[in-house]
Amino acid sequence: MSTFCGEEIGKLGFGLMRLPRNEDKTINTDEMSVMVDRFLDAGLKYFDTAYVYEGSEEAAKIALVQRHPRESYFITSKLNANAAKDEADAKNQINVSLERLGAGYIDFYLLHALSEKNVDIYDAYGLWDYMKQLKEEGKIRHIGFSFHGSPELLDRLLKEHPEAEFVQLQINYVDWEDPIVQSRRCYETAVKYNVPVVVMEPVKGGTLAVPPQSVREILEKASDTMSIASWAIRFVASLENVKIVLSGMSNLAQMDDNLSYMKDFQPLNEAEQAVIKEAQEAFAKIPQIPCTACHYCTGGCPMQINIPELFKVMNRYMLFHQEEDAKRRYAGVTAEGGKAGDCIGCLQCEGECPQHIHITEWLGKIAEAFE
Ligand code: SF4
Ligand code: SF4
Known part of the structure; x- marks a missing residue:
């Protein structure tokens, strides 16, 4: 004991x-x-x-x-x-x-x-x-x-x-x-x-x-x-x-x-x-969006898209393929707006991202998967 x-x-x-x-x-x-x-x-x-x-x-x-x-x-x-x-x-x-x-x-x-x-x-x-x-x-x-x-x-x-x-x-x-x-x-x-x-x-x-x-x-x-x-x-x-x-x-x-x-x-x-x-190594081989949730990208987004939170949902989905769970999480994160599909492609966010993530491309995939 x-x-x-x-x-x-x-x-x-x-x-x-x-x-x-x-x-x-x-x-x-x-x-x-x-x-x-x-x-x-x-x-x-x-x-x-x-x-x-x-x-x-x-x-x-x-x-x-x-x-x-x-x-x-x-x-x-x-x-x-x-x-x-x-x-x-x-x-x-x-x-x-x-x-x-x-x-x-x-x-x-x-x-x-x-x-x-x-x-x-x-x-x-x-x-x-x-x-x-x-x-x-x-x-x-x-x-x-x-x-x-x-x-x-x-x-x-x-x-x-x-x-x-x-x-x-x-x-x-x-x-x-x-x-x-x-x-x-x-x-x-x-x-x-x-x-x-x-x-x-x-x-x-x-x-x-x-x-x-x-x-x-x-x-x-x-x-x-x-x-x-x-x-x-x-x-x-x-x-x-x-x-x-x-x-x-x-x-x-x-x-x-x-x-x-x-x-x-x-x-x-x-x-x-x-x-x-x-x-752990097998998990590490599964592709993930390398977002660190620093939020540099979110302050200037005219559509108030909570990019790191959407990426978190997508990363989890790519790991576990639990569609229902991912859709529920996505609905929670976007309950007050800021859906991936709202992105107008102004590219402000990509200019701010220290990880050089193609944010708009990922948002397109997220919209396709969950909207
Ligand atoms: S490209 Fe889309 S996500 Fe990025 S700042 Fe513009 S509207 Fe927001
Ligand atoms: S700036 Fe890049 S790394 Fe930071 S939260 Fe936005 S997408 Fe993620």
């Missing part, structure tokens, strides 16, 4: 974001209860929810809190300043979460999804000091934050906030060297400060469970008993400073698969690490 923030907790965390659903889209708390029991029976204890996961905290109350002794599990929730109207509203989220969960206190409480885009709001609302106050009051037991920004910002936050006892990072074997996500550099920054890491999205939102054919062949050749998703989860769990790996399990089959290799976790051996390297 691994130790995390002084608590004895197994390495797998149950992410309560993609819970099983009934036909009417409500959370199926009967199936969830069976999953919760199986998870606890395996000696695992970490449950991860958030104020903004719709229905999740209430479902945790039914399936977990009301059915098991308080000392048999650890519950996590998160304060999301982006989802608040103002400071008072942000600070009240803990009360709402406590009420929804009915667990008396929250074991691990996080500032949610910090990045360059929102870090100032968390400062302006005084939420770091507020976290310390909550801990002193006994409403929470440990302070952390989840993070989606650059290694430079992470370095600054860890330096300025020694009260952060852990950090939750997006790490998986494909994003390990990705120039935007920069999983490796973020992980190494946490190691530098000796801050334990909780990993979110180890299977990249489920996509690494259904990787491109070239990658699938490598993993299937390496083992005919291990699931494709298990490689992704074991890769992150093998990192020394990773103490918890969250898996957003949606059904019993996923739960059983995860438990089969995480109940008594064994890190990847040398031969298995070589397999992951091969898979």
